[in-house]
Amino acid sequence: MNVFMLPDLGEGLTEAEIVEWRVAVGDVVVVDQIVVEVETAKAVVDVPCPYAGRVTALHGSPGERRPVGQPLVTIEPVEALAPPGSVVPAEPAGSVVPAEPVVPAEPAGHAVYREEERAGSGNVLIGYGTGHGRSGRRRRRVAPAAHVARPVGSAVTAASTAPATRVISPLVRRLARDHGLDVAALVGTGPGGIVRRGDVEAALSSTGTGVTRPEHGATPAPASGATPAPVPAADDDVVIPLTGVRRAIAEKLSRSRREIPEVTIWVDVDATGLLDTRAAINAARPDRRVSVLALLARICLNGLRHFPELNSRVDTEQGEIIRSGRINLGIATQTDRGLVVPVIPDAHGLSTYDLAEALAETTAQARAGSLAPARLTGGTFTLNNYGVFGVDGSTPIINHPEAALLGIGRIVDKPWVVDGRLEVRKVGQLSLTFDHRVCDGGTAGGFLRHVADCVEQPALLIAHV
Structure with a gap:
């Protein structure tokens, strides 16, 4: 054997x-x-x-x-x-x-x-x-x-x-399993009879099965014509095993908080100029559109060249600060399996168009769960767009063992003083969380101010190249 x-x-x-x-x-x-x-x-x-x-x-x-x-x-x-x-x-x-x-x-x-x-x-x-x-x-x-x-x-x-049931997506399988559905009893509406997420959700609606996961150790009833699994009452505890990605996230964030003396600084910015620049770029090349996140990534990459201290990690065992020669840009991405940080290696060597394409492809693959494990490690700096959740600011935890993370909140219309006059502008908030062991507030503030200035006046990027 x-x-x-x-x-x-x-x-x-x-x-x-x-x-x-x-x-x-x-x-x-x-x-x-x-x-x-x-x-x-x-x-x-x-x-x-x-x-x-x-x-x-x-x-x-x-x-x-x-x-x-x-x-x-x-x-x-x-x-x-x-x-x-x-x-x-x-x-x-x-x-x-x-x-x-x-x-x-x-x-x-x-x-x-x-x-x-x-x-x-x-x-x-x-x-x-x-x-x-x-x-x-x-x-x-x-x-x-x-x-x-x-x-x-x-x-x-x-x-x-x-008979075999065709289920390709691991997310669909997990959804069915978590709610006590037998995928073998489902009829797939996808090509070749593939069971899609909508098929699972339709089965949940038709059986009246709740969306609360059964208590750990319980055996839900099958979904094919049998009585659906009981839904816990509002005052019942729901036990969710801490496994897989969720467990890894918990361990990594806990380690970051234990080991890194982190500090967060922030600044409000007038992003009107950045949005105007993006509109001009996309008008010139409609076939290669650039996102706001891609432009912000370009600004961060430029800032890290001027403030390389933030592109570092601390080796506590050797008592050393290792300053990375490459910039492997991590992008905080929310997926159905939890928060992951896929990495774009050597992002500093990409053009703005290539950077935009890499961002779109990488985040799409991360959400689909198709990225190789190697693409989820090795980052040297992380960019976090928490504005997609409709919030203005955050104090995020550093992605250990990196030394810094830049976040951007939502960009909305706000009153802003321009040349002594009150105007309505596109305003957002930038926050920088950094490891105080690799640099002091002067360096961190210099980086954040550099990013903010380039957001407000994108033409400054040319001067800093």
């Missing part, structure tokens, strides 16, 4: 939560076939298996956290089942029948790959497979795991004969 262990996840991650099994006991799998979807503190990731053969055991249930190096799947080798090139004999009733003949044992080149996986190299997860297997993936009928009904810690023992 080959036992596939949860590989080294990289990025300092030591465990993952099982979201959904893509195979069941009795299935025949090929090298690099996706066998499970897991959620780490960084992202939801499909995990391919480096072994070919028949699945004899699945270790863990959806919702269970597995440490790195612990068993995930046990595979009976292909050569133990049938000679190379032969067809798998007929299966007993109720088992899953593969759509194709069994693939012969993998080429010798995979032996090195398997040794790397056993050594915990992480290539299986980080590289998403070896790339040497077949380019296509077999389609097989695999019954979805009973996510909510199975108690945490129980093992999958047999393959179900229920």
